[in-house]
Each structure stands twice: as C-alpha cells, then as structure tokens.
Amino acid sequence: MRVMAQMSMVLNLDKCIGCHTCSVTCKQAWTNRSGTEYVWFNNVETRPGQGYPRTYEDQERWQGGWTLNKRGRLQLKAGSRLKNLATIFSSPKMPSIQDYYEPWTYDYEILTTAPLQQHTPVARPKSLISGKDMKITWSANWDDDLGGSEHLSADPVLAKVSDKVKLAYEQTFMFYLPRICEHCLNPACAASCPSGAIYKRAEDGIVLVDQDKCRGWRKCVTGCPYKKVYFNHKTGKAEKCTFCFPRVEVGLPTVCAETCVGRLRYIGLMLYDADAVLEAASVATDHELLESQRGVFLDPFDPSVIREAERAGIPRDWIDAAQRSPVWALINTYKVALPLHPEYRTMPMVWYIPPLSPVVDVVQETGEDAEAAGNLFAAIDTLRIPVEYLAELFTSGDTAPVTAVLKKLAAMRSYMRDINMGRDGDPSIPAAVGMTTHEMEAMFRLLAIAKYDERYVIPSAHAEQAHNLEELATECSLDYEGGPGMGGSGPFGEGSGTGTPLAVESFRTLKERQTSDTATDLNEPGARVNLLNWDGRGTPPGLFPGPGDPPDHSESDRGTPDRGTPDSGAHGTEPKP
Amino acid sequence: MTTSLDVVLWVVIPYVCLVVFIGGHVWRYTYDKFGWTTRSSQLYESRLLRWGSPLFHFGILAVFAGHVIGLAIPKSWTDAVGISETAYHVVAVGTGLLAGLATLVGMTLLIYRRRTTGPVFSATTRMDKAMYLLLATVIMLGLWNTVGSSLLSLSGEYNYREGVSLWFRGIFTFQLHPELMAAAPLSFQAHGMAAMAIFALWPFTRLVHVFSAPLFYLWRPYVVYRAKSDRFGARAARPGWDRSEQTRR
Ligand code: HEM
Ligand code: SF4
Ligand code: SF4
Numbered sequence: 001m002r003v004m005a006q007m008s009m010v011l012n013l014d015k016c017i018g019c020h021t022c023s024v025t026c027k028q029a030w031t032n033r034s035g036t037e038y039v040w041f042n043n044v045e046t047r048p049g050q051g052y053p054r055t056y057e058d059q060e061r062w063q064g065g066w067t068l069n070k071r072g073r074l075q076l077k078a079g080s081r082l083k084n085l086a087t088i089f090s091s092p093k094m095p096s097i098q099d100y101y102e103p104w105t106y107d108y109e110i111l112t113t114a115p116l117q118q119h120t121p122v123a124r125p126k127s128l129i130s131g132k133d134m135k136i137t138w139s140a141n142w143d144d145d146l147g148g149s150e151h152l153s154a155d156p157v158l159a160k161v162s163d164k165v166k167l168a169y170e171q172t173f174m175f176y177l178p179r180i181c182e183h184c185l186n187p188a189c190a191a192s193c194p195s196g197a198i199y200k201r202a203e204d205g206i207v208l209v210d211q212d213k214c215r216g217w218r219k220c221v222t223g224c225p226y227k228k229v230y231f232n233h234k235t236g237k238a239e240k241c242t243f244c245f246p247r248v249e250v251g252l253p254t255v256c257a258e259t260c261v262g263r264l265r266y267i268g269l270m271l272y273d274a275d276a277v278l279e280a281a282s283v284a285t286d287h288e289l290l291e292s293q294r295g296v297f298l299d300p301f302d303p304s305v306i307r308e309a310e311r312a313g314i315p316r317d318w319i320d321a322a323q324r325s326p327v328w329a330l331i332n333t334y335k336v337a338l339p340l341h342p343e344y345r346t347m348p349m350v351w352y353i354p355p356l357s358p359v360v361d362v363v364q365e366t367g368e369d370a371e372a373a374g375n376l377f378a379a380i381d382t383l384r385i386p387v388e389y390l391a392e393l394f395t396s397g398d399t400a401p402v403t404a405v406l407k408k409l410a411a412m413r414s415y416m417r418d419i420n421m422g423r424d425g426d427p428s429i430p431a432a433v434g435m436t437t438h439e440m441e442a443m444f445r446l447l448a449i450a451k452y453d454e455r456y457v458i459p460s461a462h463a464e465q466a467h468n469l470e471e472l473a474t475e476c477s478l479d480y481e482g483g484p485g486m487g488g489s490g491p492f493g494e495g496s497g498t499g500t501p502l503a504v505e506s507f508r509t510l511k512e513r514q515t516s517d518t519a520t521d522l523n524e525p526g527a528r529v530n531l532l533n534w535d536g537r538g539t540p541p542g543l544f545p546g547p548g549d550p551p552d553h554s555e556s557d558r559g560t561p562d563r564g565t566p567d568s569g570a571h572g573t574e575p576k577p
Numbered sequence: 578m579t580t581s582l583d584v585v586l587w588v589v590i591p592y593v594c595l596v597v598f599i600g601g602h603v604w605r606y607t608y609d610k611f612g613w614t615t616r617s618s619q620l621y622e623s624r625l626l627r628w629g630s631p632l633f634h635f636g637i638l639a640v641f642a643g644h645v646i647g648l649a650i651p652k653s654w655t656d657a658v659g660i661s662e663t664a665y666h667v668v669a670v671g672t673g674l675l676a677g678l679a680t681l682v683g684m685t686l687l688i689y690r691r692r693t694t695g696p697v698f699s700a701t702t703r704m705d706k707a708m709y710l711l712l713a714t715v716i717m718l719g720l721w722n723t724v725g726s727s728l729l730s731l732s733g734e735y736n737y738r739e740g741v742s743l744w745f746r747g748i749f750t751f752q753l754h755p756e757l758m759a760a761a762p763l764s765f766q767a768h769g770m771a772a773m774a775i776f777a778l779w780p781f782t783r784l785v786h787v788f789s790a791p792l793f794y795l796w797r798p799y800v801v802y803r804a805k806s807d808r809f810g811a812r813a814a815r816p817g818w819d820r821s822e823q824t825r826r
Contacts, residue, residue, distance in 0.1 A: 081795050088791075089630040090619065097620050097696075129621065130695040191799035194791030202804035215789045216614035233700065236616035
C-alpha cells in the first residue's frame with residue numbers, strides 16, 4: 001500500500017444556477033492574458049449541449065483518455081507511445097480554435113473617435129486571433145440554457161441515449177455542469193506529454209504543467225478526454241487548471257469554489273492507494289469503473305491506513321483533514337457523489353452529485369406533489385430520459401447507481417419537508433434508501449446548510465514548508481506575464497524571458513484579511529479602513545475620519561508597541577522600552 | 578595557395594559559428610527555458626500542417642542522417658567494407674533526392690501556410706522569417722548540389738567526400754583545410770556558407786526544439802510524480818539572492 005493524499009472536489013449539481021460566476025472569477029484570476037483568451041479553466045455547460053470545446057465527449061472522434069488494448073492492458077486511446085511520437089509533427093486529433101471558439105473583443109475606440117454622424121457608431125467585433133472583423137458564431141457557452149437548441153443533436157452524450165429514447169419536445173430537461181480539470185489519479189494528459197512536463201504533485205495530487213519543461217508538443221491536449229489542457233497560442237506552452245494551488249496551500253479554497261453563488265462546491269482530501277490505481281483503471285468493463293475507483297480510496301479512520309499514511313510522510317493534521325473531508329463523506333459515507341465519465345479511465349477526482357431537479361420538474365408539470373417520496377421514486381423509475389442521460393455522464397451508462405443516488409436525494413427532499421413543516425420525520429423514507437434518520441439529517445446538513453469551514457476542509461501546508469510552497473507559485477502559468485523585461489514580444493516570441501515570482505500580495509496576508517472579522521484594527525486610535533478590505537457592509541468605525549482623530553500623518557504613533565498593531569510586522573515586534 | 582580570405586571564410590567563420598551555436602544554446606537554455614518551444618501553430622490551422630509538417634520533418638531528419646553519413650564517415654571506411662563508389666553514389670543521390678524533395682515540398686507548404694493563413698502569419702516573428710529564408714536557401718542549394726552537380730555533373734566531376742567532407746571533419750580535428758573549400762564548386766561553397774549562417778542563428782530561433790526531441794518518452798513511466806524540493810522557491814535563486822551559508826539547510 002502506498003498512501004497518497006489527493007485534493008479533490010465535489011459539486012452538487014442541483015444547486016447550480018448556471019450563473020458563470022465561477023468561470024468569470026477563474027478567468028480573471030488565471031487566464032485573463034494574451035494567448036489564453038479562449039481558455040476557460042472553469043466552464044459551465046448547459047446539458048444537454050455540445051460542451052466546450054464542441055463535442056469533446058466524443059472520444060471516437062477526439063481519442064482522449066485511456067482504453068484497453070488487445071491484451072487487456074491500459075493504453076492511451078490515441079495510440080501507443082511510439083505512435084504518439086510518430087505523429088508529433090502534426091497532432092492528428094487536436095481541436096482547432098474553431099472547436100473552442102474564436103475569441104473576440106470589440107472595437108471600442110470607434111465609440112469615442114467616430115466623427116459626428118447621423119447614426120450611432122457601432123463597436124464591431126474583432127477577432128483576437130487574426131485581428132480582423134469577425135462574425136460571432138460560437139463561444140464557450142453559446143448553447144447556454146438550451147439557447148440554439150438546433151445544436152442539441154450534436155451532443156455526443158445525447159446521441160448515445162437518443163437512439164433508444166426519442167427526445168420528445170415536451171420532455172426537454174436541462175441542468176448545468178460546471179467543469180474544471182479533474183486532477184485525475186491516472187492523468188492521461190501527463191501520460192501523453194512527451195517531455196514529462198506535466199506532473200502530479202506527490203503531496204496533494206494537483207496536476208500541473210511545468211512551464212519551463214513544456215516544449216509545445218501539444219500532445220496533452222489530445223490526451224485529456226475532458227479537454228482541460230489548453231494550448232497558449234502566444235507562449236507556445238500548454239496550460240491547465242491549477243486547482244488554485246497557491247490558495248490551497250494556505251488553506252483557502254479555489255477561486256471557483258470561493259465565489260460559487262450556489263455554494264455547491266466541496267473541497268477536501270481523499271487518501272488513496274497509489275499502487276492500486278493502475279489495476280483499478282484497467283478493469284474489463286466500463287460499468288465496473290465506479291466501484292473500482294471507489295476501491296482505490298482508503299478509509300482515513302482505519303488504523304492501518306493511518307499507520308501507512310504516517311509512514312508515507314503524510315502529516316497528522318492532513319490525516320485529520322482527510323477524516324473531516326466532505327468529499328470523503330459525499331463519495332463514501334453517503335455515496336451520493338459520482339465521477340464524470342469514468343469510462344475515460346483517468347480516475348477523475350472532481351465528482352458530482354447528479355441533479356434531481358429534472359425529475360422534480362417533470363413531476364411538478366404533471367401537477368402531482370413533487371416532494372412526496374412515492375411520486376419521486378416512481379418518476380425516477382419511469383423517467384428514462386434524464387436518468388439515462390445522467391448515467392451516460394456519470395456511470396458510463398449504468399443507470400443503477402444514478403437511480404440509487406437520485407432516490408437518496410428524493411428521500412431527503414420529502415423527509416426534510418416533514419421536518420421543516422414542523423411534523424415528525426417519517427423514518428420509513430430514509431429506510432427505503434437504506435439510511436437511518438440520523439444519517440439522513442447529517443447528509444442534509446452537509447448538502448444544505450454546511451458552513452464555509454465544513455464545505456472546505458483544506459489543511460494548509462506546514463509552516464516549515466510554507467516558504468517553499470508559497471514560491472512554488474513561480475511554477476504557475478501566470479509566472480511570466482508582465483514581469484520585468486517583458487515589454488511585449490521579445491525576439492524569441494511573446495512571453496520569452498526570465499520570470500518573476502507570482503506572490504505579489506502574500507497569500508498569508510490575503511487570508512488574514514479575508515478571515516478577520518473587522519476591516520480595521522480597532523485598538524489603534526485614528527485607524528482608517530483600508531477600502532480594499534471593506535466588504536461594503538455597513539459603516540465600520542474608521543470608515544470616515546472623526547473630528548477628534550489625529551491626522552493621518554501621525555506615522556510615529558502607529559506601531560508603537562503598547563498600541564499593538566499585530567499586522568504591522570517589524571513595528572509590532574520591537575521590544576518594550 | 579590559400580589566401581587570407583579563404584582562411585576567414587573557411588576557418589574563422591566556421592569557428593565563430595560553432596562558438597555561437599554552442600554558446601547560444603547554453604545561454605538560451607539557462608536564461609530562456611520558457612521560450613524553448615516549438616511554438617506550434619496547429620491550434621490555428623491543421624489542414625495544411627497535416628501534410629506540410631510531417632513531409633518537412635521526416636525529410637529533414639533523413640537529410641540530416643545523410644549528412645552524417647556523407648560528412649562524418651571517411652571514404653576509406655566505406656571502401657574498407659567494400660562499398661563501391663558507384664553503389665555509394667547511387668544510394669546517396671537516390672535517397673538524398675527523395676528526402677530533399679520531401680523536405681522542399683513540406684517546407685513550401687509550411688511557408689505557404691504561414692503566409693496565407695491569417696492567424697499563423699500574425700504569429701510569425703522576425704526570427705521565423707529569417708530562419709525560413711536561410712533554411713530555404715540551404716535546402717535549395719543542397720538539392721541543387723545533388724541534382725546539378727552529382728546527377729548531371731554540370732560543374733565537372735566533383736567528389737565532395739574528398740573535398741567538403743575532409744574540410745568539415747578537419748574543423749573538429751583541427752586539421753584545417755581551407756584550400757579544399759576554396760577549390761570546391763561555387764554551389765557547394767554557397768551551401769556551406771548558408772548552412773553555417775543557419776547554425777549561428779539556430780539558438781535564437783524556434784529551431785532549439787530539435788534538441789528536445791523527446792525520445793526519453795518511450796521509456797519513462799506514464800505518470801510523473803514530483804515532490805517539492807527543499808530549495809527556497811521553485812527555481813534557483815536569482816543572482817545576488819542566494820541564501821547565506823548559515824541559513825542553508
Ligand atoms: C528531432 C525531432 C523534431 C521534432 C520532434 C520536431 C517537432 C516539431 C513540432 C511538434 C513542430 C510544431 C508544428 C506545429 O504544430 O505547428 C515543429 C515545427 C517546426 N520544426 Fe520541428 N521537430 C524536429 C526536428 C526539426 C528539425 C531537424 C528542423 C529543421 C532543421 C525542424 C524545423 C521546424 C520548423 C521550421 C518548424 C515550424 C513549422 C511551421 O509552423 O512553420 N524541426 N517541429
Ligand atoms: S482532467 Fe486534468 S488531470 Fe485529468 S487528464 Fe485532463 S488535464 Fe489531466
Ligand atoms: S458559480 Fe456556482 S452556481 Fe454559479 S455557475 Fe458556477 S458552480 Fe454554478
């Protein structure tokens with residue numbers, strides 16, 4: 001047994017309102033740069049829909065992920081290593097920019113420089129690829145909310161179901177699927193990288209691209225079945241979701257999770273047996289993959305696992321965190337989370353609680369009580385479209401696990417309704433899905449009202465390692481942008497040159513400011529609110545200078561030891577006179 | 578008789594180019610690992626690249642192999658194993674012609690693609706243009722040498738294995754023969770000169786990717802794990818920011 005820790009995520013799809021806040025904040029943080037205009041480390045797809053890039057789930061076309069070869073051994077679907085190298089000069093299965101979408105901006109300048117004229121000037125869309133005028137025909141979420149459902153037939157997942165079940169117009173359903181990199185246990189991107197530049201961090205399993213080792217062979221783009229490695233067309237290097245490792249290292253959740261409006265993302269550790277991964281990914285049939293991946297996870301409460309984990313150098317507080325992990329609870333204890341496309345055999349580590357809402361909607365439309373357990377159970381059993389569709393997404397087509405999860409969610413819905421209405425809960429409802437009332441209530445707590453520190457159980461890196469880790473940040477893809485000597489395009493092309501460290505604001509400072517209760521240090525007379533820290537709620541003391549306050553420039557007063565300014569570093573540590 | 582011009586052309590310039598080639602790569606690798614990439618343009622365009630790039634690359638790799646055989650292996654060795662001059666000639670010219678043509682066609686496609694595909698053209702740097710100019714010159718002169726000189730014997734009988742090759746090997750064994758190059762036909766001189774120019778330019782172009790040919794991929798484990806190092810930060814300290822001895826663990 002080789003115990004490893006994996007930082008992982010679960011998303012509760014019922015709560016996603018499709019607001020794209022996660023995508024936007026992620027983009028602002030990571031891919032708001034030239035060369036990555038088309039790149040969304042986090043994107044939110046409406047399902048059914050083609051996804052981003054278009055039809056990426058059709059692996060017969062894109063050849064991503066793994067497959068079993070004739071001898072039953074695991075091999076990249078795109079072919080053997082030799083074939084991978086032989087096709088290096090022109091990658092056969094790489095999506096073009098049109099399969100993502102051609103990014104654009106608008107010619108805003110014309111709005112201010114246009115001469116006086118009869119008609120209002122128009123800011124035309126300009127391609128960020130060719131710089132020319134363009135007609136916008138597609139984007140990362142063009143089919144949002146089933147908009148343009150004439151494109152629906154191209155959904156590869158729907159194609160698998162619809163030859164069995166016709167998508168009747170009145171049975172149309174939809175839900176949102178937010179996606180980031182899966183930080184797989186068996187990453188096909190890393191396996192496809194000829195340079196070995198994509199690596200899995202031994203400490204927390206985050207999959208990263210070493211920007212200094214990437215040579216632009218762009219094989220990882222084909223390798224990843226989720227198409228979550230992107231080619232930066234300006235720097236000529238691959239980039240991918242970093243699980244916001246500079247934040248996670250200091251115990252903060254990823255940007256997408258932090259800003260999620262639905263509060264539907266859970267982050268926590270999973271312990272797993274690294275030696276068992278290959279075998280688990282090589283099971284004979286696709287339907288076994290869910291169970292085989294579950295089998296790789298290790299119970300963080302098992303004393304022998306704890307012993308092995310400690311031997312493997314996993315710190316005690318990480319084991320504690322693994323025990324409190326909401327991801328462990330959702331995947332293993334309650335068994336309501338499912339992996340996305342296990343049939344790709346990459347052992348993805350961002351799991352999903354499938355949405356009950358398509359079922360609820362249908363029941364509601366019939367005028368029946370959509371919170372009665374019996375109605376919902378019956379609907380789950382008879383409604384083939386949403387269930388089969390969900391099964392194609394989360395269990396490689398096996399409806400049984402999806403049905404089981406949906407029934408648990410349905411049971412929770414009707415059981416908790418009674419309690420919320422002030423009635424006694426009916427214990428037969430949880431019993432029908434094999435749960436006790438206690439378990440049911442605990443699951444409800446976690447799914448519905450869990451607070452910040454229950455949703456995100458992230459052990460920070462150790463103080464003695466923190467210095468190393470913080471500057472690990474220099475390996476990230478932001479590294480090189482805007483650093484000194486980077487005035488645009490150097491002789492070796494855009495983005496060449498030496499880098500600068502990422503940490504501009506130290507992430508420890510950031511955490512302090514995000515978790516402190518007040519915007520100012522109130523012990524300090526004349527303290528003023530730093531407006532960057534002010535969250536807009538109310539008027540904290542010090543927002544406006546009072547008449548009696550000493551003027552701002554009394555620098556000598558601030559930071560004297562007896563006044564105590566804990567965060568002003570050097571001043572605060574001066575010895576008392 | 579060797580004139581001082583011959584010495585400059587065929588002794589000084591070769592060494593200058595060699596030093597720039599080696600030193601340039603060391604410098605570039607030390608200071609610009611981030612810029613060390615193929616700068617693939619496949620995201621923009623695949624249709625022409627699908628033909629052009631493999632034709633060019635397989636062609637040029639074969640041409641390279643041919644040069645290794647032709648320049649580095651002395652004639653006495655092939656004579657010793659009993660390969661006759663005509664047999665050698667036929668094989669060399671035949672494969673050389675094939676590889677050269679593939680390279681030329683491939684390169685033409687690549688250049689055409691670069692010029693006509695809007696996004697690819699706007700991603701083309703000045704270095705790319707200089708590189709293609711020199712590359713095209715070298716390749717066309719090389720093909721001319723094969724066709725015009727070796728095949729049609731336009732400039733009389735010239736056996737480069739007793740001329741150019743000796744000069745070339747002499748550069749590395751310090752047995753300098755500028756007179757051999759001075760006596761070579763003009764097209765061979767021009768080919769050599771252009772080749773030296775491209776070698777001098779090499780470290781400063783995308784051609785550095787050649788030295789990263791990832792053959793190691795065939796043997797390494799599929800998934801790479803990396804644990805953080807004990808080092809402060811991810812890369813070596815910048816000049817002047819080394820830790821003092823006492824604090825180093
Ligand atoms: C030794 C193994 C080599 C490998 C694996 C290799 C691989 C590649 C790859 C992946 C590209 C990017 C193609 C794209 O997607 O746009 C490329 C481009 C290029 N390579 Fe190579 N290469 C090798 C050797 C060479 C050699 C020996 C030369 C020439 C002396 C060369 C010249 C070029 C040029 C000029 C381009 C740019 C093509 C264009 O986009 O116009 N390569 N190479
Ligand atoms: S989802 Fe992420 S870790 Fe998995 S193969 Fe794709 S890029 Fe790699
Ligand atoms: S921020 Fe949350 S609710 Fe909004 S789209 Fe993203 S995952 Fe869904």
